[in-house]
Amino acid sequence: MSSRAIVRALHQAVTDGVFPGAVLLVSRRGKILFHEAVGFAALKPRKIRMTRATIFDLASLTKPVATAAAVMKLVDRSAVKLDDPVSRWIPEFSGGEKDRVTVRQLLNHSSGLRAWEPFYKEVISEGRRRPGFVGSPAAKRRVLDQIHRNRLVYPPGTKSLYSDLGFILLGDLVERISGLSLDRFCRNEFFRPLGMKQTFYIQAGTERRGRFAATELSDWRKKIVTGRVHDDNAYAMGGVAGHAGLFGTATDLNRFGRMMLESLHGRDPLISRKTVKAFVTRQATPGSSWALGWDTPSGLSSSGRFFSSRSFGHLGYTGTSLWIDPEWDLAAALLTNRVHPTSRNIRIRTFRPLIHDLIFQEFIHDQA
Secondary structure (H helix, E strand, O other): OOOHHHHHHHHHHHHHOOOOEEEEEEEEOOEEEEEEEEEEEEOOOOOEEOOOOOEEEOHHHHHHHHHHHHHHHHHHOOOOOOOOEHHHHOOOOOOHHHHHOEHHHHHOOOOOOOOOOOHHHHHHHHHHHOOOOOOOHHHHHHHHHHHHHOOOOOOOOOOOOOOHHHHHHHHHHHHHHHOOOHHHHHHHHHHOOOOOOOOEEOOOOOOOOOOEOOOOEEOOOOEEOOOOOOOHHHHHOOOOOOOOOEEEOHHHHHHHHHHHHHHHOOOOOOOOHHHHHHHHOOOOOOOOOEOOOOEOOOOOOOOOOOOOOOOEEEEEOOOEEEEEEOOOOEEEEEEEOOOOOOOOOOOHHHHHHHHHHHHHHHHOHHHO
16 A cells, blocks of 8 residues: 655655645556555645545546536437537537537637636626625626637637636536536536545535645635635636536545546446547547547656556646556546645646656556
């Protein structure tokens, strides 16, 4: 359950200020090989030790673990096709080149939509005039209306630009097709069946107590964000969104990763092998490493030098990541609170490939 080199690297990262704390879980062939917690879940307003059961704001891991998974389920059921125009399901998103944007292009970040917009600022401004507006269904509609009107910045399918806006739309698409909220659909279809008991969204206006890793000191919320979603747009929309908002533990992420691997081997009943393979295969977008909701290794990848070309993974802004390698039947969930107390700390960029190299060298190298 422990590797001295990996443990040393994690403790050194805490000492060097890469992050206040971390939980790393590595599994292979269904067996947990490594599961350790180091450092602190919070430094302010008081120090709290990190534990293996600490719950993290998963940030953009929401995209593959919730939103893309939900679309994957709908595709598997033939409720939607990857090459359906988005306007078929969201008529408000139409006109001109928007009519050409497909579900696939939202998933692989080639839709032509902008990367990000500070929608929360308008919501906050409206909230000053209308108490209770921030986080309300009306605020969510305001954000979606803004995206519907957003001008495309390049022709669909011609290149890739990582886009929160595309995944906000996908979250809405899931809700329109399924008739359920995104959080309820994911809970019913994945989290409950997989035993992911500590994976959930938190509604805006609700502050959960418990084993949460702290995130950033928010300028407009005037506090260290803990037990509430860190992402400002997700919070403004009510806490449940397609691009961010999910919370979870390393144990639960490992369960999800194992499901993906078992499905690829044709051994999991939740999703067919054909559908999962389609979602984790790199797309043909020029200059892009994206699959459908997942990234693949390219150049100086956060997965390091040794994970296979069949690997797929994703990062989260708060300091989280999940990398899965079907060639070696390996899953590695690294959860950190690198944004605590400030997101200006970006040292994790050099740490991620280093730790994944150590994981490979410790558990795979002799068999490679």
